Amino acid sequence: MKNKDLEDLKMKLAKFAQDRDWDKFHSPKNLVMALAGESGELVELFQWLTESDSQNLSDKQKHRVEEEIADIFLYLLRLSAKLDIDLIEVANSKILINEIKYPIERCYGLSNKYTDL
Known part of the structure; x- marks a missing residue:
């Protein structure tokens, strides 16, 4: 049985893209490239932090990390939907x-x- 929250999020994301006529851009190749770009943005947030700093983010840093993790998750979810995974x-x-x-x-x-x- 599939997770209802995850399925609802997939549908919301598909509608978001459809409402903006972006579905035509969401090929697996393009989604993987976008996913890699967002992963790079997350890496950038940690690039020069010490191990200790990375475990003790400021509120501002944590908010930025949350946004990048959300972007990564949404692209991964969209890719999985496109490939029926x-x-x-x-x-x-x-x-x-x-x-x-x-x-x-x-x-x-x-x-x-x-x-x-």
């Missing part, structure tokens, strides 16, 4: 795959990639 289903599937790749007894406390364990 159930985000919840594939995310749960990926967690199961990662549990196999990263068994607790081999990777606990380590940051190594699974190929280097």
Whole structure:
């Protein structure tokens, strides 16, 4: 069963694009490029912060991060709708795959990639 809130958000986002005649621009390729751009904007907000600073954002910094995360989420949601991908289903599937790749007894406390364990 699909998440109702996520489906409602997909529909709201599709209507937003349709009302502005933007659907014609929302090809998977263009959405991926927009997603990469928004990810870059999020990276920029953290670029020169220390580890400590990144964990203790000011209210203004946190607001800007929230806006970029929302942009990323909305582009990802729009892309998933265009490609008929159930985000919840594939995310749960990926967690199961990662549990196999990263068994607790081999990777606990380590940051190594699974190929280097």
